Amino acid sequence: MASQLIESVALPSTIARRRRVRRQRRSQVTEVTPALAWYGLFMVLPLLAMIALSFFNWNSLVAQPHFGGLTNYRYLFQDEILRTAIVNTVLYVGVGLLLIIPGGFLLGFFLSRRPPGHTVLSVILFTPWIVSASARAMMFTGLYQPSGAINSILGAVGLGNLQHLWLSNPSTALWSVIATEAWAGIGATGVIFSAALGRISPETYEAARLDGAGVWREMFSIAYPMTKDFVGLMTMLQFLWLFLGSAGTVLLLTNGGPGSSTMTLAFYLYDQAFVSGRIGYSQAIGVVGLLVGLIGMGVIRFAFRTKE
The missing domain is CATH 1.10.3720.10 (MetI-like)
Incomplete structure (x- = not known):
C-alpha cells in the first residue's frame, strides 16, 4: 500500500516536470529561431553562394555563367x-x-x-x-x-x-x-x-x-x-x-x-x-x-x- 501511494504521488510530479521541460525547450527554440533565420539568410546563404560561384566561369555580370569545375x-x-x-x-x-x-x-x-x-x-x-x-x-x-x-x-x-x-x-x-x-x-x-x-x-x-x-x-x-x-x-x-x-x-x-x-x-x-x-x-x-x-x-x- 505504501509503495502504491508513493507511486501515485510521484507519477503526476514526474509528468508535470517533463511537461515543464518540454515547454522550456519550445520556448528556447521560439526565441532563437528568428536569430538563426536571420543568420542563415544573410550569412550562410551568401557564403554558400560564394563557394558555388567559385566553380563557374563567369567573366561579366551580363554574361551567362558556365560550370567550369576546378x-x-x-x-x-x-x-x-x-x-x-x-x-x-x-x-x-x-x-x-x-x-x-x-x-x-x-x-x-x-x-x-x-x-x-x-x-x-x-x-x-x-x-x-x-x-x-x-x-x-x-x-x-x-x-x-x-x-x-x-x-x-x-x-x-x-x-x-x-x-x-x-x-x-x-x-x-x-x-x-x-x-x-x-x-x-x-x-x-x-x-x-x-x-x-x-x-x-x-x-x-x-x-x-x-x-x-x-x-x-x-x-x-x-x-x-x-x-x-x-x-x-x-x-x-x-x-x-x-x-x-x-x-x-x-x-x-x-x-x-x-x-x-x-x-x-x-x-x-x-x-x-x-x-x-x-x-x-x-x-x-x-x-x-x-x-x-x-x-x-x-x-x-x-x-x-x-x-x-
Missing part, C-alpha cells in the same frame, strides 16, 4: 599575384595588429588612470576612427607627396637621405598604407581598452603598490591578465577590420601598386570582380580569403585562450 582553383596555384597578395595580407594584418593592439592597450591603460583632461583626450584620440576613409586617404596622400609634410620635415632636420616617394616606391608603399591604418586604429582601440580597464577596482592597484609593484608590473601582472579575454576579442575584431577593410584603404591610396606591392587578398578580390570582370575567379579568391581568415581567427583564439 578550373578557377587550378589557376589559383599558377597565379603569382595571388601569392604576392597572400604575403602582403599576412604582413598587413600582422604588422597592423602588432602596432594597434599593444599601442592601444598602453594608451588605454594610461586613460584608465583618469589623468587630467582624459575625457577631452579620449574624444581627440577616437576622432581619427570616425574620419571617412576617403578623407583619411586624401590627408595621407598629401603627407606622402614628394613635397609633402613628411619629406619636408625630414629635410628640415637634416635627414634628407631618408626622403622617399613613399607611395610610389615598392619598398615603402605597403608600410605607408599600414601606417595609415595604425594612425586610425591605435587611438580608437585605446579608448575602448580604457573602458574595460576602468572596471578594475582601484583597491587592486593599491594592494599591488603596497607590495612594491611599479606601473609596468601593474600593467602586465594585473591589468592584462584581468582583461585578457577582452584583449583577445579586440584582437579578433581588429584582425577582421584589417583583413577585410584593406581593400578600401589600398584602393584609395595605391590601387594595389606600384606593380602588385600593395596588393592584398581583399583588394585582389575586388579587382578581379569589378575591374577585370572575372566574377567566378574572384569568388575562388574569396574562398582562399575565407580559409586564411579562419586560420587567423584560430591562431588568435589559441593565443588568448585562458586556463580555466
Whole structure:
C-alpha cells in the first residue's frame, strides 16, 4: 500500500516536470529561431553562394555563367599575384595588429588612470576612427607627396637621405598604407581598452603598490591578465577590420601598386570582380580569403585562450 501511494504521488510530479521541460525547450527554440533565420539568410546563404560561384566561369555580370569545375582553383596555384597578395595580407594584418593592439592597450591603460583632461583626450584620440576613409586617404596622400609634410620635415632636420616617394616606391608603399591604418586604429582601440580597464577596482592597484609593484608590473601582472579575454576579442575584431577593410584603404591610396606591392587578398578580390570582370575567379579568391581568415581567427583564439 505504501509503495502504491508513493507511486501515485510521484507519477503526476514526474509528468508535470517533463511537461515543464518540454515547454522550456519550445520556448528556447521560439526565441532563437528568428536569430538563426536571420543568420542563415544573410550569412550562410551568401557564403554558400560564394563557394558555388567559385566553380563557374563567369567573366561579366551580363554574361551567362558556365560550370567550369576546378578550373578557377587550378589557376589559383599558377597565379603569382595571388601569392604576392597572400604575403602582403599576412604582413598587413600582422604588422597592423602588432602596432594597434599593444599601442592601444598602453594608451588605454594610461586613460584608465583618469589623468587630467582624459575625457577631452579620449574624444581627440577616437576622432581619427570616425574620419571617412576617403578623407583619411586624401590627408595621407598629401603627407606622402614628394613635397609633402613628411619629406619636408625630414629635410628640415637634416635627414634628407631618408626622403622617399613613399607611395610610389615598392619598398615603402605597403608600410605607408599600414601606417595609415595604425594612425586610425591605435587611438580608437585605446579608448575602448580604457573602458574595460576602468572596471578594475582601484583597491587592486593599491594592494599591488603596497607590495612594491611599479606601473609596468601593474600593467602586465594585473591589468592584462584581468582583461585578457577582452584583449583577445579586440584582437579578433581588429584582425577582421584589417583583413577585410584593406581593400578600401589600398584602393584609395595605391590601387594595389606600384606593380602588385600593395596588393592584398581583399583588394585582389575586388579587382578581379569589378575591374577585370572575372566574377567566378574572384569568388575562388574569396574562398582562399575565407580559409586564411579562419586560420587567423584560430591562431588568435589559441593565443588568448585562458586556463580555466
